[in-house]
Amino acid sequence: MTKFYVIRHAEAEGNLYRRIHGWYDSLITPNGYRQIAALEGRFAQEPIDAVYSSDLFRTQTTAGAIYRPHGLTLHTRSSLREFGVGVWEDRTWGDLERHEPVLLNHFNHADSEFQVEGGETVEQVQARMKGTLLELAQVHPGRTVALFSHGAAIRCLQGAVRGLGPGELDGLGHSDNTAVTCFEVEGEHIRTIFENDNSHLPEEISTLARQRWWKEEGGHLADANMWFRPLDLEKERDFYLEARREAWVDIHGPEIPFDGTGFYQDALRCWEQDRSRSLFAAMRGERVAGVLQLDLERCAGEGSGYIPFVYMTPQYRKQGLGVQLIGQAVSVYRPLGRERLRLRCAPENAVAQRFYEKYGFTKVGEEQGARVKLDMLEKSIAYE
Numbered sequence: 001m002t003k004f005y006v007i008r009h010a011e012a013e014g015n016l017y018r019r020i021h022g023w024y025d026s027l028i029t030p031n032g033y034r035q036i037a038a039l040e041g042r043f044a045q046e047p048i049d050a051v052y053s054s055d056l057f058r059t060q061t062t063a064g065a066i067y068r069p070h071g072l073t074l075h076t077r078s079s080l081r082e083f084g085v086g087v088w089e090d091r092t093w094g095d096l097e098r099h100e101p102v103l104l105n106h107f108n109h110a111d112s113e114f115q116v117e118g119g120e121t122v123e124q125v126q127a128r129m130k131g132t133l134l135e136l137a138q139v140h141p142g143r144t145v146a147l148f149s150h151g152a153a154i155r156c157l158q159g160a161v162r163g164l165g166p167g168e169l170d171g172l173g174h175s176d177n178t179a180v181t182c183f184e185v186e187g188e189h190i191r192t193i194f195e196n197d198n199s200h201l202p203e204e205i206s207t208l209a210r211q212r213w214w215k216e217e218g219g220h221l222a223d224a225n226m227w228f229r230p231l232d233l234e235k236e237r238d239f240y241l242e243a244r245r246e247a248w249v250d251i252h253g254p255e256i257p258f259d260g261t262g263f264y265q266d267a268l269r270c271w272e273q274d275r276s277r278s279l280f281a282a283m284r285g286e287r288v289a290g291v292l293q294l295d296l297e298r299c300a301g302e303g304s305g306y307i308p309f310v311y312m313t314p315q316y317r318k319q320g321l322g323v324q325l326i327g328q329a330v331s332v333y334r335p336l337g338r339e340r341l342r343l344r345c346a347p348e349n350a351v352a353q354r355f356y357e358k359y360g361f362t363k364v365g366e367e368q369g370a371r372v373k374l375d376m377l378e379k380s381i382a383y384e
Helices: 013-017 030-042 057-067 093-099 101-108 122-139 151-162 237-252 260-273 323-336 350-358
Strands: 002-008 050-053 074-076 144-149 180-186 189-197 227-230 279-284 287-295 304-312 340-345 362-368 373-380
Touching (some): 093 101, 151 180, 279 323
Parallel strands (some): 050 074
Antiparallel strands (some): 279 287
8 A cells, every 4th residue: 555645735826826826837925935844844754665746846846745755756757737728828817717708617617618719628648647646655655755746736636536537526625735635545446535725825825815715705805806808008198197197196195296197107117118018007997906017028038037117006005915926927928038027116105015025025235216316125036
């Protein structure tokens, strides 16, 4: 008999930025590294003979919680990857909700009608996950093996073990990041010992603990999925300037004059670099919830992606949505080969400073901006 611990990766960018990441190779979040430390503590005294993970960064990094302290070699298998979603990769959940709701519903219910270009079917994921488990049981008879995989893929495996096929998985639970499922395998027989155990995670670092979509219909505003559309600076000039003005006064007060012309000319310069990738309206349903401005040229020679403006409208602030704008910036800059995000933030803007620190930005210098001193902050988006 072979004992398997099947473990979901730690919190990664897709979980945080509300984007669909199947085979997209995303990074672990700062909170995810805290989850990895907790997972390491859980398995510190547990005998483990071999460790496997999918060949994606987020699983390989999470697997370090076991293979490194146990002095083992990490083996990677592409067959342990997440559900491949083809042309959907790195799209926001909000974009799919708006533009492909029927197909998204098929995906959420894991039914046989789900299929996108370049992606997998539920049957294919179930077959490769179960096949890998049975294969590795033959390679490691009588041993204890840790497998690191992904949420949807593990759910497909759990269903396959129960004899559930496409469209029959709705009754299964949801796996927290770093949650553990245990199977025992003897020949072709697989027995479930427990599923989705996250008892090693304090509530403050549990991903599911701060989300409600999985237990409440309609969820919670912090679970809201935004979508992004290009902002037309010619048609939406007044809206952009009002957003800039409101942000300026909120931070600096009315005593320091607002230079609307200067901000507009800078935005126009960015917009003309690439009208589809430099200025975005962050949408919550039909309402504009924020603005993201990117300067594709500035700092390019230094390998950084520069962000001149990150803005949430007052009604959507302090509700956990702003990080999705950072995710959109990552989605634009990473394919361009940028290794860092860079932006400026007023030292006195305590709310923004805490926000950026929480999501991995650190101060790397100071710069004189438009009549005020600003901190220069950076965040790595490179695979390390």
